[in-house]
Every structure is written in structure tokens, then in C-alpha cells.
Amino acid sequence: MRILILGGDGYLGWPTAMRFANRGHDVHVVDNYLRRTAHREAGTDTLTPIAPGLPERAAAWREITGQEIGVTEGDLTDWALCEAVFGAFRPEAVVHYGEMPSAPYSMKDREHAIFTQTNNVVGTLNVIFAMEAFAPDAHLVKLGTMGEYGTPEIDIEEGYIKIQHNGRSDTLPFPKLPGSFYHLSKVHDSHNIHFACRVRGLRATDLNQGVVYGIETEETVLDPRLATRFDYDDVFGTALNRFCLQAVIGHPLTVYGKGGQTRGYLNIVDTLQCVELAVLHPADRGEMRVYNQFTEQFSVKQLAEHVRAAGAEIGLEVTVDHLENPRVEREEHHYRATHTKLLDLGLKPHLLSETLIESMFASIERHRDRVITDHILPRDRWRPPEPDTIAADTIAPDTNAPV
Amino acid sequence: MRILILGGDGYLGWPTAMRFANRGHDVHVVDNYLRRTAHREAGTDTLTPIAPGLPERAAAWREITGQEIGVTEGDLTDWALCEAVFGAFRPEAVVHYGEMPSAPYSMKDREHAIFTQTNNVVGTLNVIFAMEAFAPDAHLVKLGTMGEYGTPEIDIEEGYIKIQHNGRSDTLPFPKLPGSFYHLSKVHDSHNIHFACRVRGLRATDLNQGVVYGIETEETVLDPRLATRFDYDDVFGTALNRFCLQAVIGHPLTVYGKGGQTRGYLNIVDTLQCVELAVLHPADRGEMRVYNQFTEQFSVKQLAEHVRAAGAEIGLEVTVDHLENPRVEREEHHYRATHTKLLDLGLKPHLLSETLIESMFASIERHRDRVITDHILPRDRWRPPEPDTIAADTIAPDTNAPV
Numbered sequence: 131m132r133i134l135i136l137g138g139d140g141y142l143g144w145p146t147a148m149r150f151a152n153r154g155h156d157v158h159v160v161d162n163y164l165r166r167t168a169h170r171e172a173g174t175d176t177l178t179p180i181a182p183g184l185p186e187r188a189a190a191w192r193e194i195t196g197q198e199i200g201v202t203e204g205d206l207t208d209w210a211l212c213e214a215v216f217g218a219f220r221p222e223a224v225v226h227y228g229e230m231p232s233a234p235y236s237m238k239d240r241e242h243a244i245f246t247q248t249n250n251v252v253g254t255l256n257v258i259f260a261m262e263a264f265a266p267d268a269h270l271v272k273l274g275t276m277g278e279y280g281t282p283e284i285d286i287e288e289g290y291i292k293i294q295h296n297g298r299s300d301t302l303p304f305p306k307l308p309g310s311f312y313h314l315s316k317v318h319d320s321h322n323i324h325f326a327c328r329v330r331g332l333r334a335t336d337l338n339q340g341v342v343y344g345i346e347t348e349e350t351v352l353d354p355r356l357a358t359r360f361d362y363d364d365v366f367g368t369a370l371n372r373f374c375l376q377a378v379i380g381h382p383l384t385v386y387g388k389g390g391q392t393r394g395y396l397n398i399v400d401t402l403q404c405v406e407l408a409v410l411h412p413a414d415r416g417e418m419r420v421y422n423q424f425t426e427q428f429s430v431k432q433l434a435e436h437v438r439a440a441g442a443e444i445g446l447e448v449t450v451d452h453l454e455n456p457r458v459e460r461e462e463h464h465y466r467a468t469h470t471k472l473l474d475l476g477l478k479p480h481l482l483s484e485t486l487i488e489s490m491f492a493s494i495e496r497h498r499d500r501v502i503t504d505h506i507l508p509r510d511r512w513r514p515p516e517p518d519t520i521a522a523d524t525i526a527p528d529t530n531a532p533v
Numbered sequence: 534m535r536i537l538i539l540g541g542d543g544y545l546g547w548p549t550a551m552r553f554a555n556r557g558h559d560v561h562v563v564d565n566y567l568r569r570t571a572h573r574e575a576g577t578d579t580l581t582p583i584a585p586g587l588p589e590r591a592a593a594w595r596e597i598t599g600q601e602i603g604v605t606e607g608d609l610t611d612w613a614l615c616e617a618v619f620g621a622f623r624p625e626a627v628v629h630y631g632e633m634p635s636a637p638y639s640m641k642d643r644e645h646a647i648f649t650q651t652n653n654v655v656g657t658l659n660v661i662f663a664m665e666a667f668a669p670d671a672h673l674v675k676l677g678t679m680g681e682y683g684t685p686e687i688d689i690e691e692g693y694i695k696i697q698h699n700g701r702s703d704t705l706p707f708p709k710l711p712g713s714f715y716h717l718s719k720v721h722d723s724h725n726i727h728f729a730c731r732v733r734g735l736r737a738t739d740l741n742q743g744v745v746y747g748i749e750t751e752e753t754v755l756d757p758r759l760a761t762r763f764d765y766d767d768v769f770g771t772a773l774n775r776f777c778l779q780a781v782i783g784h785p786l787t788v789y790g791k792g793g794q795t796r797g798y799l800n801i802v803d804t805l806q807c808v809e810l811a812v813l814h815p816a817d818r819g820e821m822r823v824y825n826q827f828t829e830q831f832s833v834k835q836l837a838e839h840v841r842a843a844g845a846e847i848g849l850e851v852t853v854d855h856l857e858n859p860r861v862e863r864e865e866h867h868y869r870a871t872h873t874k875l876l877d878l879g880l881k882p883h884l885l886s887e888t889l890i891e892s893m894f895a896s897i898e899r900h901r902d903r904v905i906t907d908h909i910l911p912r913d914r915w916r917p918p919e920p921d922t923i924a925a926d927t928i929a930p931d932t933n934a935p936v
Contacts, residue, residue, distance in 0.1 A: 305705035
């Protein structure tokens with residue numbers, strides 16, 4: 131299949147590109163290096179050394195495997211680029227990771243909030259229109275996030291819920307309670323894609339992914355030049371990856387607040403499996419499928435405990451700090467999210483184990499001299515800049531609905 | 534109260550400004566003349582002659598009533614303008630009509646879709662941030678649309694619905710099925726505003742308004758220079774207003790498809806009542822109230838029948854054309870939408886009557902020499918440009934959920 135990977139330079143995009151190439155597909159990647167630029171501006175960096183750009187990555191891949199990966203360096207919000215890429219490559223499947231992916235980034239200030247929403251929404255609209263114009267039968271596999279749902283009091287279903295009301299019923303989009311301007315941008319995308327399916331005949335799969343952890347895939351280990359990035363900083367780092375790094379360098383694990391925040395998690399190798407399953411089983415014309423893409427639920431406290439236990443096995447003394455939570459989120463809440471559809475397609479989960487955590491410790495240890503320690507603590511706060519003008523008791527972050 | 538009217542040059546914005554000024558409030562209006570520009574580009578125009586700009590409107594208002602209405606000509610997507618206006622005026626209430634309001638406009642092509650979403654979402658984000666910075670205790674009254682809900686199989690509630698699921702329950706945002714890129718932009722706004730309330734303490738009321746009809750308010754009739762605009766063209770005209778004009782000029786009423794499309798409607802004088810009630814009864818800090826703002830439900834067929842009957846009373850022979858529907862929408866469907874919250878606040882509805890329709894006929898008759906007849910028929914189609922590449926039977930516009 132001709133598979134276009136948008137955001138193909140990222141933590142997941144690059145391993146996805148190699149995976150599909152390795153399976154014999156015709157792969158083309160697009161990236162504007164937004165993440166690399168944001169790191170450079172912030173003075174942060176990936177733990178793992180990565181090739182300087184996509185041409186170098188593709189060249190290393192060619193040298194090692196003899197396979198081609200096509201490369202376009204450019205921005206999805208640029209329509210001329212979309213016309214050129216979709217018109218020339220005519221993809222049969224489009225895997226769309228090409229967005230600003232960070233909640234803290236989107237919460238920095240007005241400019242970052244507006245950039246995140248404009249970048250993600252306009253880029254995705256361009257993708258929809260480019261598919262209509264150049265690849266009307268192609269299948270869009272869009273990376274969403276479990277964070278679109280927030281933490282409702284009811285169980286979370288996969289995209290849609292059957293609602294009984296006043297003696298009638300309908301199956302409708304699951305209501306969303308996104309927790310940042312970034313998560314909101316993904317909710318906007320989901321609505322736009324659903325419309326494009328309902329009204330304009332697009333076929334799409336929205337993968338509401340949990341938090342991904344892990345460093346290595348079958349392809350990244352073939353050569354150091356094929357490594358994927360590994361972020362641990364306050365803006366792009368995510369819970370388990372960051373905890374593993376903190377354990378290795380002797381930094382207390384930074385749990386926000388009580389640590390009862392429960393989310394879905396999955397191993398990076400399962401991300402690749404899920405995306406592959408979605409691509410190989412396309413949605414019908416006019417259909418937007420939604421899959422919840424994770425394999426296990428953990429609270430932040432539980433993750434910290436797993437890391438502490440794995441550290442103890444190899445003689446690391448791991449401590450935990452409960453920081454004042456920079457986010458506005460429930461720290462104790464109901465959380466039970468359905469995630470059976472990808473299992474039904476054949477997903478074989480790689481569950482979290484001490485062995486996996488210890489192998490992450492080892493990978494991190496190899497690059498510990500690269501760790502930038504002054505960007506581990508959170509800096510971006512969810513509250514507006516002048517909280518003293520707001521009476522604290524009038525804000526009710528722990529409620530979803532109006533008073 | 535200091536009341537800021539965003540989009541204060543529009544069909545509803547200008548009458549709202551005069552209404553609040555007439556009630557003794559301190560009123561400031563902002564508009565970038567987006568609607569006037571779009572008309573000029575399309576070769577269409579308002580039926581009613583209106584003053585050339587807000588300064589002239591405010592000058593006429595001053596001359597007639599002795600009251601001041603402050604004016605800023607500018608764009609809400611321009612943060613410097615927002616800083617200047619919110620910083621100087623320090624509103625206590627913000628009535629936000631300041632968006633691109635047309636579904637057909639948003640469906641013209643990619644550029645119009647992206648412009649509509651960017652303009653509306655970025656403008657509203659700027660308003661949220663400007664309120665945080667300069668008017669943190671002010672109340673945002675945002676004009677949404679009943680079109681955010683689409684036509685689900687269940688009754689529509691006011692913004693939120695209590696869902697029972699697997700033995701638990703929660704009151705969550707009502708699921709949305711918007712029917713155009715414009716309606717999607719309003720859904721995005723609603724999610725952004727809900728977040729700003731939940732997480733950052735904004736107080737807001739989202740008015741999901743039905744289709745407005747009527748030409749005159751207590752203030753517009755004081756002087757011809759105070760008239761509000763009246764659109765009847767394919768892009769900005771709405772069902773009942775357009776039908777009344779068609780009846781007067783002897784054009785068949787243009788019903789799209791079967792005409793079973795049912796929506797909520799209200800008289801322009803009730804829009805003013807509703808907005809005033811919302812402003813005078815502000816939401817709490819952290820609360821997003823949602824009111825469904827309409828007084829009656831009609832199908833398009835029923836509206837056409839009302840206009841035909843009123844025409845017959847005064848000797849107009851009114852015929853009805855069922856055009857091929859340019860939109861993708863259900864033409865026969867369940868529709869029952871709750872709309873009690875504004876009644877509870879004291880709304881006294883002005884229901885549709887033959888007398889009202891006949892008075893609209895008379896107002897239209899006075900300006901019939903201004904009618905531009907070659908922009909009455911719909912031109913913008915909801916389907917993608919090359920429908921022949923899509924097998925018609927694989928698109929299921931009449932279903933909300935995936936197959």
C-alpha cells in the first residue's frame with residue numbers, strides 16, 4: 131500500500147514509517163520539524179541522539195535495509211505543500227500524527243493556545259481537502275487522544291454512546307471534556323473529521339490513544355541512526371517515560387498532586403501494532419470509526435510505584451515528590467474506558483512489566499550524560515495568570531457540568 | 534452596565550446595541566464589516582438601506598436619542614485591537630455576535646471553510662483571553678446556534694444531558710452533530726468556552742439560537758437611518774425572511790428538497806429580549822450556561838405554507854418550488870428541542886402570525902426596487918466537488934453514527 135505518514139519525524143511517526151517500510155509498503159513521510167524547533171527554543175532536547183533530519187534518517191534506513199522512504203519537509207497548514215504531496219504520492223492510507231502534541235505547550239499563554247488550535251485544526255482540514263481532491267478513496271488514520279474524553283463519572287466508550295432519553299434512543303458522539311487547549315484541538319479535529327465522513331464520504335479511523343511509553347521498536351534497534359526521540363522535559367515528556375528517566379538520574383519522581391489521576395497507557399510497540407491494524411482494515415466510505423488505543427489503565431501513583439519497585443530490583447533508590455498540581459484536573463476520580471475494538475482486530479498487547487522498565491532504565495543510562503536537568507519540573511500552569519483576581523471558591527474544576 | 538457588543542454592525546448586533554443603549558446601559562460596539570465585505574465581493578446586498586458604517590449609525594442614534602454608542606472598527610482576530618478595546622472599556626458584559634455566520638459561505642471551498650473556522654475560533658479565543666486580562670469578572674454572552682445539535686433521534690436538551698450508563702450517571706455536554714464547517718466552528722467555540730469556564734473561572738452563557746426572522750425592533754423604527762440589515766441572498770438569507778421576500782417579488786418559495794427539515798425559529802424582537810435576559814442574569818464564575826434560544830419549531834414546508842396563506846390574504850399568489858437540496862441533511866426527522874430556560878427567566882414570546890408576515894411583506898415592498906434577483910437560488914453545495922469519484926450508495930448522510 132502507498133502510506134503517507136504525516137508527522138513522520140516524531141516519537142511515533144518515525145518508527146511507524148520504518149515499520150510500514152519494513153512490511154513492504156510504499157512509505158512517504160512529511161514533517162515540518164515543529165517539535166525540534168520547540169525544543170531548540172526551550173533549550174530542551176531528546177534524550178536519545180537522533181539523526182539531524184528526515185533525509186538523513188531515510189538515508190540511514192536505505193543503507194541498512196535497502197528500502198526507500200520518501201521525504202517531504204514542510205507544513206500541513208501550507209496548502210501548496212499538501213497539493214504537491216497528495217497529488218504526487220496519491221496515498222491509499224494517511225496516518226496523521228502531524229500536530230502540535232503537547233498540553234503544557236498549549237497552556238503557556240494566548241499565543242501558544244491559538245497556535246496549537248490553528249496549527250492542528252487547519253492542518254487537518256487541509257488533509258481532508260487534499261484527500262478529497264487527490265485520494266478520495268484513501269483511508270485517514272488520525273491520532274487523537276484519550277484526553278479528549280476527560281474524566282466523566284460514567285464509563286468511556288469508543289467514540290460513540292447509545293443514549294436512551296424520553297423514550298427514544300440514538301447512538302451519538304461520546305461527550306468530550308478535554309483538559310487543555312491542545313486536547314480541545316483534538317476534539318475540534320474529531321468533529322471536523324466526523325463531518326467529512328458523514329457529509330462528504332471520507333473514510334476515517336480516529337485513534338484515541340493513551341499515554342505511550344518505551345524507547346525501542348524492532349526497527350529502531352537495527353542501528354543507532356534509526357533511534358526515535360525520547361522526551362522527558364516538562365513540555366513534551368509524558369508520565370512513565372519521565373519517571374524512568376528521573377529514577378535513573380536520581381531525581382525524585384514528580385507526581386502532580388495526589389497522583390490518583392488514572393489514564394490509559396500503552397507500549398510504543400503496541401502503537402505500531404494498532405496503527406498497522408487500523409491501516410490494514412480500512413473504514414468504509416462515510417464511516418468514522420473511533421478506537422480507544424491503550425492496553426492498561428494506571429494511576430500516576432501506581433506508575434510511580436512500578437518504577438520504584440523496578441528501581442529497587444537493580445539497586446536504584448527511587449523517591450517520589452508530590453508537587454503542587456500545575457494542571458486543573460481531578461486527582462481522584464472514576465475511570466473505566468472501553469478498549470476492545472483493536473483487540474478484536476488482533477492486537478496482542480505488550481503489558482507493562484518490571485523487565486520492560488528495567489530495559490528502559492538501561493537505554494536511558496546509555497545517554498544519561500545528555501540529560502538537561504533544569505527542564506524537568508513543570509512550569510506551565512493551567513490557571514490564568516492573575517489568579518488573585520478570582521475567588522478560589524467560585525471555581526469548580528472538579529465538576530463537569532454547570533452548577 | 535458597561536456592555537460590549539461584538540459584531541455590533543450585524544443584523545442582530547446593531548439592534549442589540551440600540552436596545553441596551555435605550556435601556557440606559559453604557560454600550561460599545563466592535564465590528565470589522567466582514568458581512569458588508571462578503572456582500573460586496575458576491576455582488577449581493579441588504580434589502581434595507583443601512584447607514585454606511587458604525588460611526589454614521591452611532592451619529593444618527595445620538596442625534597435621535599441623545600445617547601452615545603461607542604464604536605471601534607476592527608477585527609477580533611487582531612489581539613492588539615482586543616487589548617485596546619477591553620483595556621479601555623472594561624466591560625461588565627460581552628455580547629459576542631462577532632463571527633462569520635453563514636453555513637453556505639463556509640461550504641464554498643477549502644479557503645472559506647478554513648477562514649470561517651479560523652476567524653470564529655481565534656476571535657473567540659482572543660475574547661476569552663482579553664476577558665481574563667482586562668475584565669475577569671465580566672459575563673460572556675456568546676451567540677451559538679441550534680445547528681450545533683443537528684438532528685439526533687433523541688430530544689435535544691439545553692446544552693447538557695444526564696446520561697445513565699452501566700449503573701452510573703453524569704450530566705455531560707449534549708453530543709453535537711453540526712451540519713457545516715460554520716456550524717462546526719460554533720461547536721469548537723462551545724468547547725473552548727466550556728473549558729475556559731471549567732478550568733479558568735470564566736462566566737459564560739451560550740445562546741444556541743434558532744433561525745431569526747423579522748425586520749423591525751422598537752429602535753430600528755425610530756428613523757430610517759437606524760434600520761438593520763435584511764439579507765435574502767443564497768449565502769446570508771435565512772428561511773422565513775427569504776420566503777417573505779420571494780412572495781413579495783413573485784418568486785417561487787425555494788424549499789430545499791422535501792421541506793421536512795424542522796428547526797427552531799424566533800422573532801428578532803425576541804432575540805433582543807433573550808440577550809437582555811441573559812445579560813441581566815449573569816452566569817456564576819466557572820459556569821457555562823446553555824440556553825436554547827427560540828420560541829417555536831417549524832418545518833420548512835410549514836413556513837412556506839404560512840407565507841402562502843398570509844400572501845393569499847393580501848392577494849399575492851405564492852407558489853412553492855422544491856429544489857434539489859444543496860445541503861446534506863435529513864429532510865424528514867425527529868425534532869423536539871427543549872427551550873424553557875429563557876421562558877423561566879421571563880421571556881414573553883412573540884409568536885409567528887399572519888399579521889407579522891404581512892407587516893414583513895409591507896416592509897419588503899417598500900424596498901423591492903433594491904432586490905437583486907440573481908442571487909436567490911442556492912449555489913454552494915455540501916457535497917465535495919467531484920461527486921462522480923464517490924459511489925453514491927456508500928455515503929450515508931441520514932445516519933449519525935458509523936455503520
